[in-house]
Amino acid sequence: MIAAAGAGPPNPAHYIWTKSHQRAGPPEGHAVPQTPAPGDFATTCRIGTRGSDLALWQAHTIQRLLGELGTVAELEIIKTKGDKIDDVPLAKLEGKGFFTKELEDALLARRVDLAVHSLKDLSTEMPDGLALVAMVGREDPREMLLVRREAVDQARLARGEALPLKDAARLGTSAARRQAQVKLLRPDVQIVDLRGNVPTRVNRLREGRYDAILLACAGLKRLELDLSDLFTLPLDPAVFVPAPAQGMLGLQCRDEETWKRTIARLDCTEAARAVRAERDLLCRLQGGCQLPFGVNITGGGAQWTLEAFLARDIEDRAPLRLSLTGADPESLAEKAWPQLAAHRGL
Secondary structure: OOOOOOOOOOOHHHOOOOOOOOOOOOOOOOOOOOOOOEOOEOOEEEEEEOOOHHHHHHHHHHHHHHHHOOOEEEEEEOOOHHHHOOOOOHHHOOOOOOOOHHHHHHHHOOOOOEEEEEHHHOOOOOOOOEEEEEEEOOOOOOEEEEEEHHHEOHHHHHOOOOOOEOOOOEEEOOOHHHHHHHHHHOOOOEEEOOOOOHHHHHHHHHOOOOOEEEEEHHHHHHHOOOOOOEEEEEEOOOOOOOOOOOOOEEEEEEOOHHHHHHHHOOOOHHHHHHHHHHHHHHHHOOOOOOOOEEEEEEEEOOEEEEEEEEOOOOOOOOOEEEEEEEOOHHHHHHHHHHHHHHHHOO
C-alpha cells in the first residue's frame, strides 16, 4: 500500500496557479502558512528537474512555494532516458522510470535534495533511501483531444461521440492506455507513434503529420499554449479514462527526517487522497506505462466516483470498464480491486 505523506500546516499547494506563478489566494478555511522557525526545516534546497518547458514550469512553481516557507531553492536540469530517446515508443523500451531514474540517481548521489515529477511518470516502487513525501496541486486530470479542423467529423461531433474524427484519421499517441481506448472507441482510426515534449507534439500536429493527438489537459493548461487554430475537446473520464495521478505533481526526496519535514509542508493532503488511492491500485496491479490501465477518482465529502479501464494489451477487445460510487477514495479502490485483479490474472 502507498503510505500517506505526513500532514503539515495549511499550505500553499492549494493555491490556484497561473503561468506567471502568481497565487490567487488560499481557499476558504486555509490560512497562509508562516515562515518556519530556524532549525526546524532546511533553509536551502537543490531541486532536480527535467528540462522541458512543462517540467521547468513545475519546478519553478515548487521553488516559489518553498521560498514562501523560508527555503531558498535553486534548480538543476537533469536529462532522463525518456528525454534522450524520443523516437521510440515507451512501450517498446525496456525497464521503468524513463523520465525519473536519473533524477532519483541524483537524489541518492546528493547532487540534488528534491526531485519534482509529473506523478503519473513516477513508479509506485520507491528505491531504497528515497521517499515520496508530497503530492501537490492537481490540475485538470482529463485527456484533451486536439484535432486539425479539417479532420473533425461534424456528424460525429453533433452526435456527441468521444472521438469526432473523420474516417481512418491518423491519431498520434504512444501511450498503451490511450491506444487501447482509441482502438475500442474507433477501430478505424490509425494510431501513429508520437513522442516529444508538449509544444513539439502540438507543432507536429500543426505540420500535418497527424490529424489529431491526445495530451493531458494539465500540461496544456499549465503552459497556456495558444490552441485557437485547432479544435480541442476535453474527454469525459467516464468515457476516456486518464492515467493514475494524472495532473498531480510528486515531490521526492531522500528518506531523511529534515528533508521529509521540509517538503511535506507542501503536501495537498485532501486533494491527494484520491491520487493515493489511484496509485495504490496501480501498485497492486504491478503496472507501469506499458500497462493499458487508467483510473480517475473524483469527488468530495462522502460522495466519490471511480472510473477505471484495464486491458490485457492494446488489442484487447473485451477490456474491463468500471464506474463506481462510494463514501471515500480508499473504500472505492478496495471495491474496484477484486475485478481489476481478476482481469489482470492476479
